[in-house]
Structures are given as C-alpha cells and as structure tokens.
Amino acid sequence: MPQTRRTYRGMSAEERKAERRRQLLAAGLELFGTRGFAETRVDDVCAEAGLTKRYFYESFTSLEELLLAVVEDMLADLTARVVPVIASSGWRDPRPMLSTFIGAMLADPRLVRLLVIETHTGALARQRHHFIERAIDVWLEAAPDRDRDPSLLQTQRLLAHAYAGAIGEVAVAWASGRITMSAEEIIDHLERIFRRISPRAGVAQ
Amino acid sequence: MPQTRRTYRGMSAEERKAERRRQLLAAGLELFGTRGFAETRVDDVCAEAGLTKRYFYESFTSLEELLLAVVEDMLADLTARVVPVIASSGWRDPRPMLSTFIGAMLADPRLVRLLVIETHTGALARQRHHFIERAIDVWLEAAPDRDRDPSLLQTQRLLAHAYAGAIGEVAVAWASGRITMSAEEIIDHLERIFRRISPRAGVAQ
DNA sequence: CGATATTGACACTCACTCGTGTCAGATCGT
DNA sequence: ACGATCTGACACGAGTGAGTGTCAATATCG
Known part of the structure; x- marks a missing residue:
C-alpha cells in the first residue's frame, strides 16, 4: 500500500490516472463503435x-460502466454543440441544428453505432430517452409561446421520437453503405422531412 | 442409433419434431421479445x-440460428399481411397498410423488441435491410409509373429508411410507456407524417 | 408381456472471460 | 546510488454457459 504519490513522466498521480481514463474512453469508443459492445471484452479494451x-479497474468497475461513460461523453459533446445552435437560430431555421447534429454522425461512423444502435439495450436506453427528452425541452424552450400549447405536448413528444428515429435509421443506412449520397444531400433531405413534419408547418396543413 | 421410427402420442416422428420446433420458436419469441437476445441462454429457451x-440441438445449432428463424417467421407473417394491402389500396390510401403494420407491433410489444431493437445487431441487420428494401420494391410496384423515375430512387430509399426509423422509434417509445396514446391516435400521427414525407405529395411543395 | 424406440432429467467436460494476485523491472525522490 | 513507488506482463482461481453423454422411466409395437 503506497503511502506517498510521486510524479511519473512529468505527470502527477491524478494526471496519470486521468490520462489512462482518457485512453480507456477512446478505446471504448473505438471498439464499441466498430465491433459493438456485445463483442468487446475487457482485455480487448485494455489492448486497444x-x-x-489493473488500470481498467482503476477507473471502471465493468465494461457496461465504461460504455455508459463513453456514451455520456458523446452525448455531452453533442449537446454542448447543438444546444446553442438551437437556442439561436433553431426554430426559424432548422438547418444549422441538423447540420451540426447529423454532420457529427456522418463524420464518425462510430457515433452511429454507439448512439443509434447500442443505445437500444440495457441502461443505455435511459440515456437515449433522456437525450431525446432534453432535445424536446431545448427545442420548445426556443419556440414561440403559442407552440407550447399543452395539448400539443404529446404530439411534440411523438414527433420528436419519430424524427429521432428517422435520423438514426438514415444514419445507420448511410454508415453501412446502403445510401450513397453526400452528407449535404442527406442533410437536405432530412431538413425537408423535418420542415414537413414540424407541427409549426403542420397546423395549417 | 434407432432403426425404425414409431408414433408417439398419436404423432409421427416428423410431426413431433415439427411440434418441438414450433415450441422452441414460441419460446424464442417470448424470451428474445422480452428480456432480449443478449440475456437469453439455451437453457432458458428449453425451460420456456x-x-x-437435446431437442434444441435437434432443430437449431445455436441461439443465433433460433433468433434468425424467429425473426424470419415474424417478418414473413408481416409481409404476407402487408403486401396484399399495399398492392390493393397502398398508394392511394396508406392507412390500411399502416394500420396493419403498426397495429401488429402495438398489439404485441415483443415484436417491437424483436423487429426494431434486436435486428440492429449481427446477422439480423441483413434481414432488417432486406425487409425494408422489399417494402420499397412492393411499394414502388404499386406506384404510378411516373413515380418510378430513377432519379427519385435514391430519394425513395432514403425516405423509406427514414420512415421505417420513425415507425420503429415511435413503437419503442410506446412499448416502453413513454408515449401514452391510443393505437388509433398513433396511427393517425404516423399516417400524417407519411403523407407529408411521401415524395408524391412532395414534388409540388 | 417383452423388446425397443423415445423421452426427460441431469452429470460432465471444455472453453471463455472476469477479477485478483504476483513479481521482476523501470522510474522517481533523496 | 539506494530505497520506495509505479508499471506491465502474466498466472491463477472462480463462475458461467455451451454442447455432449448417460441412464432410468415411459410409451409403443408385436
């Protein structure tokens, strides 16, 4: 049992531990994002x-905990990038939001696997739902008051899920090479879908 | 090594084997559709x-093979029910198709888990895609000639994936109690979404 | 009733992976 | 340089589940 903590390679004990944790998160993103959680072992993550x-269990108690942390990180990143965009130009022009959100997934197929596919199972489902709910909240936050009509809330919720599912499935289809379009074209289509689905445009029909 | 085959409980050897296979498929649907594939063991299926x-390995060589067979069955059932509906009134009035397809999932939450969630992984992904592609084909089959414009095919494919994803996500949200609506209302909303997304209505806009 | 096919319960081996432990060598503080 | 800490490689036991085998009990046919 060590009594004092020394510096190694110019890093303090905390820095080293944080660095190792960072490496583990990166390894988790890579493996969970490619071969998937079910096919990933603790030793695989360590090798990656x-x-x-020893250092895996220094920061995490199980693979699932690592998975949760990785998804948490990715969703936090995504949220941090998307929220201000929604808050500023969100309701008037959905394209910046779509471009940011979808662009991130099209830029890194691992995110598709991680955020769309793996989050369907286990404890991740809660994170998935929490993220969608948060997206709804942020979106409504930026919306004109008339759209906060409580009778529309259920509809909003359904539409949000529908739209999230649409984006996810398109992303999966793209990631597996079943849709051969440029990111621009895909975003164009999803923007058009969004504009048509949006209740704002829908009230009038 | 048995040389002759006898009847047992009024069933021939083939009938008994077929009956056991049927029981295993039902057990697979129940377990894969509730706790999920990852949490299901061979012994669990046998107990169910x-x-x-012995009789599991009589009909299947692995749990994954059973899963494939179960999904295959469910998709075949669904296809058999939906295709004629599309062929008859599909393009003019999408509601019967939606009602059949979505109604089946809302009537049995196990189908949601099985067809939407579990089919994201492994060999099932191919079945999922194959089903969607087939849906596109059948749909275009029933469509007016002008809609077969090859330049629209890529768009059709994207829209089909988007719509499939929307249905799936809504079904998941409903199955997990996050959407509290009647099946009728949900179908109403999805029909509206479909009508707006459909390229038929989209060319003008 | 006797012989044999069929069945169900269970024991058994094997492979895999988790989580922990050990230990020699590298690195740092003094 | 010397002692203590830190590190990496590997060994080890435990637990789980797959796939096969055994055997007594049961059902059928002649």
Whole structure:
C-alpha cells in the first residue's frame, strides 16, 4: 500500500490516472463503435488502450460502466454543440441544428453505432430517452409561446421520437453503405422531412 | 442409433419434431421479445419451451440460428399481411397498410423488441435491410409509373429508411410507456407524417 | 408381456472471460 | 546510488454457459 504519490513522466498521480481514463474512453469508443459492445471484452479494451486490466479497474468497475461513460461523453459533446445552435437560430431555421447534429454522425461512423444502435439495450436506453427528452425541452424552450400549447405536448413528444428515429435509421443506412449520397444531400433531405413534419408547418396543413 | 421410427402420442416422428420446433420458436419469441437476445441462454429457451437441450440441438445449432428463424417467421407473417394491402389500396390510401403494420407491433410489444431493437445487431441487420428494401420494391410496384423515375430512387430509399426509423422509434417509445396514446391516435400521427414525407405529395411543395 | 424406440432429467467436460494476485523491472525522490 | 513507488506482463482461481453423454422411466409395437 503506497503511502506517498510521486510524479511519473512529468505527470502527477491524478494526471496519470486521468490520462489512462482518457485512453480507456477512446478505446471504448473505438471498439464499441466498430465491433459493438456485445463483442468487446475487457482485455480487448485494455489492448486497444495500451494498458493492463489493473488500470481498467482503476477507473471502471465493468465494461457496461465504461460504455455508459463513453456514451455520456458523446452525448455531452453533442449537446454542448447543438444546444446553442438551437437556442439561436433553431426554430426559424432548422438547418444549422441538423447540420451540426447529423454532420457529427456522418463524420464518425462510430457515433452511429454507439448512439443509434447500442443505445437500444440495457441502461443505455435511459440515456437515449433522456437525450431525446432534453432535445424536446431545448427545442420548445426556443419556440414561440403559442407552440407550447399543452395539448400539443404529446404530439411534440411523438414527433420528436419519430424524427429521432428517422435520423438514426438514415444514419445507420448511410454508415453501412446502403445510401450513397453526400452528407449535404442527406442533410437536405432530412431538413425537408423535418420542415414537413414540424407541427409549426403542420397546423395549417 | 434407432432403426425404425414409431408414433408417439398419436404423432409421427416428423410431426413431433415439427411440434418441438414450433415450441422452441414460441419460446424464442417470448424470451428474445422480452428480456432480449443478449440475456437469453439455451437453457432458458428449453425451460420456456418445456423441452431439454437435446431437442434444441435437434432443430437449431445455436441461439443465433433460433433468433434468425424467429425473426424470419415474424417478418414473413408481416409481409404476407402487408403486401396484399399495399398492392390493393397502398398508394392511394396508406392507412390500411399502416394500420396493419403498426397495429401488429402495438398489439404485441415483443415484436417491437424483436423487429426494431434486436435486428440492429449481427446477422439480423441483413434481414432488417432486406425487409425494408422489399417494402420499397412492393411499394414502388404499386406506384404510378411516373413515380418510378430513377432519379427519385435514391430519394425513395432514403425516405423509406427514414420512415421505417420513425415507425420503429415511435413503437419503442410506446412499448416502453413513454408515449401514452391510443393505437388509433398513433396511427393517425404516423399516417400524417407519411403523407407529408411521401415524395408524391412532395414534388409540388 | 417383452423388446425397443423415445423421452426427460441431469452429470460432465471444455472453453471463455472476469477479477485478483504476483513479481521482476523501470522510474522517481533523496 | 539506494530505497520506495509505479508499471506491465502474466498466472491463477472462480463462475458461467455451451454442447455432449448417460441412464432410468415411459410409451409403443408385436
């Protein structure tokens, strides 16, 4: 049992631990995002991170905990990028929001696997739903008051899920090479879908 | 090594084997459709089916093979029910198709889990895509000639994926109690979404 | 009733992976 | 340089589940 903590390679104990945790998160993103959670072992993550099991259990107690942390990170990143965009130009022009959100997934197929596919199972489902609910809240926050009509809330919720599902499925189809379009074209189509689905445009029909 | 085959409980050897296979498929639907594939063991399926492992390996070589067979069955059922509906009134009035397709999932939450969630992984992904592609084909088959414009095919494909994703996500949200609406209302909304997304209505806009 | 096919319960081996432990060597503080 | 800490590689036991085998009990045919 070590009594004092020394610096190694110019890093303090906390820095080293944080760095190792970072490496593990990166390894988790890579493996969970490519071969998937079900096919990933603790030793695989360690090998990918260039560490040993000792340091895995230093920061996480199980693979699922690592998965949760990885998804948490990705969703936090995404939220941080998308929220201000929605808040500023969201309701008037949905394209910046779509471009940011979808662009991130099209830029890194691992995100598709991680955020769309893997989040259907287990504890991740809660994160998925929480993220969608938060998206609804943020969106309504930026909306004109008349759209906060409580009778429309259920509809909003349904539409949000429908739209999230549409984006996800298109992203999956693209990631597996079943849709051969440029990111621009895909965003064009999704923007058009969004504009048509949006209740704002829908009240009038 | 048995040399002759006898009848048991009034059934021939083939009938008994077929009956056992049927029981295993039902057990698979129940377990895969509730706790999910990842949490299901061979012994669980056998217990649910009221059989022993011997008879599992009589009809299947692995759990994944059983899963494939179960999904295959469900998709075949769904296809058999939806295709004629599309062929008859599909393009003019999408509601019967939606009612059939979505109604089946809302009537049995196990189908949601099985067809929407579990089909994202492994060999099932191919079945999922194959089903969607087939849906596109059948749909275009019933469409007026002008809609077969090849330049619209890529768009059709994207829209089909988007719509499939929307239905799936809504079904998941409903199955997990996050959407509290009657099946009728949900179908209403999805029909509206469909009518707006449909390229038929979209060319003008 | 006797012989044999069929069945169900269960024991058994094997492979895999988790989580922990050990230990020699590298690195740092003094 | 020396002692203590930190690190990486690997060994080890435990638990789980797959796939196969055994055997007594049961049902059928002659």
